Amino acid sequence: xxxxxxxxxxxxxxxxxxxxxxxxxxxxxxxxxxxxxxxxxxxxxxxxxxxxxxxxxxxxxxxxxxxxxxxxxxxxxxxxxxxxxxxxxxxxxxxxxxxxxxxxxxxxxxxxxxxxxxxxxxxxxxxxxxxxxxxxxxxxxxxxxxxxxxxxxxxxxxxxxxxxxxxxxxxxxxxxxxxxxxxxxxxxxxxxxxxxxxx
Amino acid sequence: xxxxxxxxxxxxxxxxxxxxxxxxxxxxxxxxxxxxxxxxxxxxxxxxxxxxxxxxxxxxxxxxxxxxxxxxxxxxxxxxxxxxxxxxxxxxxxxxxxxxxxxxxxxxxxxxxxxxxxxxxxxxxxxxxxxxxxxxxxxxxxxxxxxxxxxxxxxxxxxxxxxxxxxxxxxxxxxxxxxxxxxxxxxxxxxxxxxxxxxxxxxxxxxxxxxxxxxxxxxxxxxxxxxxxxxxxxxxxxxxxxxxxxxxxxxxxxxxxxxxxxxxxx
Numbered sequence: 001x002x003x004x005x006x007x008x009x010x011x012x013x014x015x016x017x018x019x020x021x022x023x024x025x026x027x028x029x030x031x032x033x034x035x036x037x038x039x040x041x042x043x044x045x046x047x048x049x050x051x052x053x054x055x056x057x058x059x060x061x062x063x064x065x066x067x068x069x070x071x072x073x074x075x076x077x078x079x080x081x082x083x084x085x086x087x088x089x090x091x092x093x094x095x096x097x098x099x100x101x102x103x104x105x106x107x108x109x110x111x112x113x114x115x116x117x118x119x120x121x122x123x124x125x126x127x128x129x130x131x132x133x134x135x136x137x138x139x140x141x142x143x144x145x146x147x148x149x150x151x152x153x154x155x156x157x158x159x160x161x162x163x164x165x166x167x168x169x170x171x172x173x174x175x176x177x178x179x180x181x182x183x184x185x186x187x188x189x190x191x192x193x194x195x196x197x198x199x
Numbered sequence: 200x201x202x203x204x205x206x207x208x209x210x211x212x213x214x215x216x217x218x219x220x221x222x223x224x225x226x227x228x229x230x231x232x233x234x235x236x237x238x239x240x241x242x243x244x245x246x247x248x249x250x251x252x253x254x255x256x257x258x259x260x261x262x263x264x265x266x267x268x269x270x271x272x273x274x275x276x277x278x279x280x281x282x283x284x285x286x287x288x289x290x291x292x293x294x295x296x297x298x299x300x301x302x303x304x305x306x307x308x309x310x311x312x313x314x315x316x317x318x319x320x321x322x323x324x325x326x327x328x329x330x331x332x333x334x335x336x337x338x339x340x341x342x343x344x345x346x347x348x349x350x351x352x353x354x355x356x357x358x359x360x361x362x363x364x365x366x367x368x369x370x371x372x373x374x375x376x377x378x379x380x381x382x383x384x385x386x387x388x389x390x391x392x393x394x395x396x397x398x399x400x401x402x403x404x405x406x407x408x409x410x411x412x413x414x415x416x417x418x419x420x421x422x423x424x425x426x427x428x429x430x431x432x433x434x435x436x437x438x439x440x441x442x443x444x445x446x447x448x449x450x451x452x453x454x455x456x457x458x459x460x461x462x463x464x465x
Contacts, residue, residue: 003304003305003306004302004303004304004305004306004443005234005304005416005417005420005443006234006235006304006391006443006444006445006446007391007393007420007421007442007443007444008234008235008236008393008412008417008418008420008421009235009236009391009392009393010236010379010392010393010394010408010409010411010412010421011243011246011392011394011408011411012379012392013379013394013408014327014329014330015317015319015325015327015329015330016317016379017327017328017329018317018325018326018327018341018342018343019315019316019317019342019343019379020315020317020381045248045249046247046248046249046252047248049248051249057390059263059264059267059268059387060263061262061263067262067263067266068268068269069266069269070269071269071270071271071272071273071274072271072273072274073268073270073274074270074273074274074275074313074345075273075274077273082268082269083263083268084268102263105261105262105263109262112263114263114264114387116387116390118392119249120245120249121243121245121246121247121248121249122238122246122249122250123236123237123238123240123243123246123250123408123411124235124236124238124391125390125391125392126251126255127388127390143259144256144258144259144261147256148256152253172248172249172250172251173248173249173250173251173252174252177251177252177253178251179253179256180251180255180256181255181256181257181258182255182256182257182258183257183258183259183260183264183388183445184257184258184259184260
């Protein structure tokens with residue numbers, strides 16, 4: 001149990017666009033390089049409208065399942081895999097990363113990419129995951145996925161495209177609402193990150 | 200096309216007051232204390248279609264989520280912590296120093312991690328193409344800074360006190376002066392973006408974004424403290440603001456306590 005109460009989050013607001021994006025922020029791998037692929041999708045609101053002022057960050061293992069501890073994400077050298085990237089949505093709500101398939105942390109574990117979503121209108125960041133679609137047995141055995149109702153599980157699983165790309169949409173609200181996560185030990189000593197009673 | 204009638208501050212303030220009252224009654228009746236903003240906070244109109252309607256799903260962090268992205272020497276220059284030296288001339292406004300520590304929920308320093316800030320200039324204008332507020336752009340102020348926390352979790356920025364600015368949530372809606380902070384912890388689940396406010400701002404009770412944190416104690420955690428010891432003679436006013444990230448699930452090691460970027464901070 002935490003001894004200190006965490007500082008509350010606040011919305012990223014509308015004007016992060018001149019501060020957070022940086023050159024090649026969405027390129028964990030060099031586009032066109034061996035093993036590189038495109039991870040992309042659309043961020044939409046409860047009316048199904050695209051959100052042009054959202055920002056996604058991903059953090060993932062290397063293709064061999066190892067966790068990168070390399071620096072240099074803000075100044076991409078074109079060679080080092082740092083495992084972390086940031087992508088703003090465009091005016092049509094679309095985001096794109098160039099990355100590699102995340103490896104499994106252990107044989108038989110379902111590989112996934114950890115995702116954080118920020119947006120104007122979103123009062124606090126949201127955590128979620130994008131799983132690779134291929135290993136059906138690993139997906140079925142995954143503790144998180146198997147704890148979800150069948151109709152929501154799919155929101156966390158990307159679709160493989162011809163050519164190797166991954167398509168994965170984020171729906172903040174409504175039909176097909178993405179499953180968002182709160183973590184144990186995540187500083188909830190009461191209301192936690194969850195919506196609060198009476199609010 | 201007729202312009203829709205804009206809601207007044209009075210109407211918004213009534214909504215804010217009703218939610219606050221419900222919350223106080225809930226806590227008095229033994230309900231949970233809120234430590235984070237409500238995702239569903241209708242007075243912040245942009246949140247209405249952008250908050251999940253289903254409860255956040257409890258998950259145990261796994262592997263990648265138990266570590267944090269790393270940033271180092273090549274990522275951040277020490278000069279980026281001074282927002283007043285980016286251009287050739289002095290920015291307009293009140294020069295301030297904002298300093299504090301980034302700690303985890305167990306009070307341990309978060310060392311060697313990236314802190315990013317962005318803010319409006321002294322007249323309340325952002326360098327952003329979508330900010331159309333007719334206040335002057337300051338050619339000597341961009342409003343973006345970065346640093347890497349020291350071995351003791353410390354950060355420090357020199358900047359200009361940002362101005363309040365209008366936004367279109369409702370008629371006569373003004374944001375309290377604030378600085379946006381982006382923080383990383385020792386694991387990915389600690390990632391947070393928040394806003395630091397200045398003490399005594401009369402706009403606090405009127406602002407739906409600040410009030411989306413329904414608990415007064417929690418809101419107070421976003422307000423910096425004026426510190427005369429941090430104030431420099433003939434130069435700048437000093438504010439302190441410490442940030443607490445969530446607890447850490449991972450076993451903490453001595454190397455992390457030292458931080459690999461300690462030498463960034465003399």
